[in-house]
Amino acid sequence: MAEALLELRGVAIAFGGLRAVDDVSLAVAPGSLSALIGPNGAGKTTLFAIASGFLRPDRGTVRFEGRDITGRPPHLNARAGMTRTFQIVQPFAGQTVRDNIAVGAHLHLAARRAALAEAERVAARVGLDTQLDKPAADLTVAGRKRLELARALATAPKLLLLDEVLAGLNPQEIAEMLPVVRGIVAGGVTVLMIEHVMQAVMNLAEQVWVLSQGRLIAQGTPAEVTRDEAVVEAYLGHGTARRLLQEAVP
Amino acid sequence: MKDLIAIAAFVALVAALLAGADSGVVLNFVTMALYATLLAQAWNLLGGYGGQFSFGHALFFGTGAYAQAIAQLQTGLPAWVALPLAVLAAAVVALFVGALTFRYGLKGSYFALVTLAFAEVFRIVALQLPITGAGVGLMLPLQESLAALQFGSPRGYGWMALALVALALLTTSWLRHSRFGARLQAVRDNEDAARALGIDPFATKLAACVLSGTFMGAAGAFYVQMFHYIDPAIAFGPTTSVEALLGAIVGGMGTLWGPVLGALALHALSDLTRNLFGDLPGLNMVIYGLVLVLIVTFMPRGIAGIGQSVRQRWQGGGRG
Numbered sequence: 001m002a003e004a005l006l007e008l009r010g011v012a013i014a015f016g017g018l019r020a021v022d023d024v025s026l027a028v029a030p031g032s033l034s035a036l037i038g039p040n041g042a043g044k045t046t047l048f049a050i051a052s053g054f055l056r057p058d059r060g061t062v063r064f065e066g067r068d069i070t071g072r073p074p075h076l077n078a079r080a081g082m083t084r085t086f087q088i089v090q091p092f093a094g095q096t097v098r099d100n101i102a103v104g105a106h107l108h109l110a111a112r113r114a115a116l117a118e119a120e121r122v123a124a125r126v127g128l129d130t131q132l133d134k135p136a137a138d139l140t141v142a143g144r145k146r147l148e149l150a151r152a153l154a155t156a157p158k159l160l161l162l163d164e165v166l167a168g169l170n171p172q173e174i175a176e177m178l179p180v181v182r183g184i185v186a187g188g189v190t191v192l193m194i195e196h197v198m199q200a201v202m203n204l205a206e207q208v209w210v211l212s213q214g215r216l217i218a219q220g221t222p223a224e225v226t227r228d229e230a231v232v233e234a235y236l237g238h239g240t241a242r243r244l245l246q247e248a249v250p
Numbered sequence: 251m252k253d254l255i256a257i258a259a260f261v262a263l264v265a266a267l268l269a270g271a272d273s274g275v276v277l278n279f280v281t282m283a284l285y286a287t288l289l290a291q292a293w294n295l296l297g298g299y300g301g302q303f304s305f306g307h308a309l310f311f312g313t314g315a316y317a318q319a320i321a322q323l324q325t326g327l328p329a330w331v332a333l334p335l336a337v338l339a340a341a342v343v344a345l346f347v348g349a350l351t352f353r354y355g356l357k358g359s360y361f362a363l364v365t366l367a368f369a370e371v372f373r374i375v376a377l378q379l380p381i382t383g384a385g386v387g388l389m390l391p392l393q394e395s396l397a398a399l400q401f402g403s404p405r406g407y408g409w410m411a412l413a414l415v416a417l418a419l420l421t422t423s424w425l426r427h428s429r430f431g432a433r434l435q436a437v438r439d440n441e442d443a444a445r446a447l448g449i450d451p452f453a454t455k456l457a458a459c460v461l462s463g464t465f466m467g468a469a470g471a472f473y474v475q476m477f478h479y480i481d482p483a484i485a486f487g488p489t490t491s492v493e494a495l496l497g498a499i500v501g502g503m504g505t506l507w508g509p510v511l512g513a514l515a516l517h518a519l520s521d522l523t524r525n526l527f528g529d530l531p532g533l534n535m536v537i538y539g540l541v542l543v544l545i546v547t548f549m550p551r552g553i554a555g556i557g558q559s560v561r562q563r564w565q566g567g568g569r570g
Contacts, residue, residue, distance in 0.1 A: 075451075
């Protein structure tokens with residue numbers, strides 16, 4: 001395997017007595033589309049915050065393109081090519097969609113005109129091109145998720161950390177988003193996504209890590225992890241895997 | 251481009267007023283309204299576009315004013331040389347205070363309190379030091395000439411204020427159409443999202459603070475040139491801080507013309523109440539305060555956002 005783009009080694013962080021992330025190691029291959037799944041409160045978003053520099057881990061290291069970036073502030077990570085989105089969308093509410101995306105584009109483009117033009121191009125990629133002049137606050141949930149994605153994409157990242165860009169969307173909207181995400185990867189951006197929508201994970205991800213109570217409990221292809229007993233139990237409760245098996249074989 | 255045309259039109263209009271008016275009352279009104287505009291626009295750069303609500307902007311104003319006076323009195327520099335020094339001094343103080351407060355992530359009311367505290371500290375220090383004239387203050391010798399930046403009529407000061415306001419408007423317009431401005435507003439609207447997009451909130455806010463302080467310093471220097479006098483209460487007292495932030499808030503924060511409208515409206519209001527109720531001392535302040543409360547309650551976007559506020563109220567009323 002080529003050198004990992006993002007590599008976490010033995011990362012751990014505790015909030016008071018709660019071990020939010022406990023000894024997690026994973027490596028994201030360049031050009032891949034992988035997913036991080038797990039029940040609510042498993043520590044997925046916390047792991048993202050550590051990878052992107054919003055939190056400094058108590059133990060372990062974060063490496064990006066082979067360099068140790070543990071605890072480096074997020075704006076420097078973004079400049080180096082790693083951009084995250086937020087599960088709870090964080091638009092610049094008073095500004096238009098175009099202005100929002102242009103903020104991302106300004107990372108590499110100093111001129112206002114160039115950033116605004118780039119914002120239009122990125123908006124077209126995620127299907128926001130008809131709403132460019134709307135205030136971000138007036139967008140629907142689906143629109144805001146697209147905006148979150150567009151803004152991150154406008155920074156021209158090497159690695160995109162997507163935190164539940166599909167949550168809260170209806171099946172129709174999800175179906176519309178899947179090709180968008182696939183298109184981003186096809187465009188050469190490595191994507192690591194946190195996702196609850198299993199349909200999407202099965203559909204998109206090449207590699208899946210499963211996090212439960214701060215620990216990595218399984219990894220593999222989507223088909224492998226969904227068959228994993230530990231994963232089923234983490235989602236559905238202790239003993240479920242055996243019960244399901246018994247019901248399946250009468 | 252639209253901004254530039256509007257600014258040119260505004261400057262032309264005020265210039266015509268300054269050139270044409272004969273009455274000292276009118277000239278004085280225009281000059282003082284421009285001065286209030288300068289304060290409001292300076293505050294707007296950091297408060298309106300950066301979302302950092304300073305309650306102690308007099309800190310930079312007073313620094314500029316004292317630097318302007320001290321440079322002339324103690325070192326004998328000409329007023330024209332003192333002016334850039336005064337602006338620089340204010341910028342340095344803004345850099346220092348901004349670095350200290352933003353480094354520790356002070357926001358909202360904490361930022362407001364710390365700036366207020368700094369202004370008070372400077373006021374008390376100015377009361378003690380011989381170089382600031384202590385409680386007596388500093389007085390510039392009367393010397394009416396362009397070289398000394400002192401003018402025989404209010405008209406001269408009007409031109410000077412207009413030049414500074416034009417510069418502040420141009421700077422604000424640049425802010426609205428530049429990468430720095432986009433980043434500043436991003437930090438104002440959502441600091442975490444801004445960080446994720448590669449923006450350094452500390453550096454961004456600090457730069458805005460210095461820019462804002464620079465214009466406050468220029469306003470301080472202007473004040474000394476016009477009134478030939480500065481003391482600790484005028485320089486660092488809350489009056490100037492409040493005048494700066496009210497002008498921007500009443501007019502409309504984060505807009506190009508809001509501070510102009512706000513400063514003009516407040517200045518007209520305070521003149522009017524003083525003239526009407528001058529024989530009932532204090533009543534003018536009551537009316538002034540009442541109008542302020544009404545404006546802040548019913549026009550949260552200020553005068554510049556009045557259309558938007560009315561629309562929203564109308565729609566909100568329709569829903570019950």
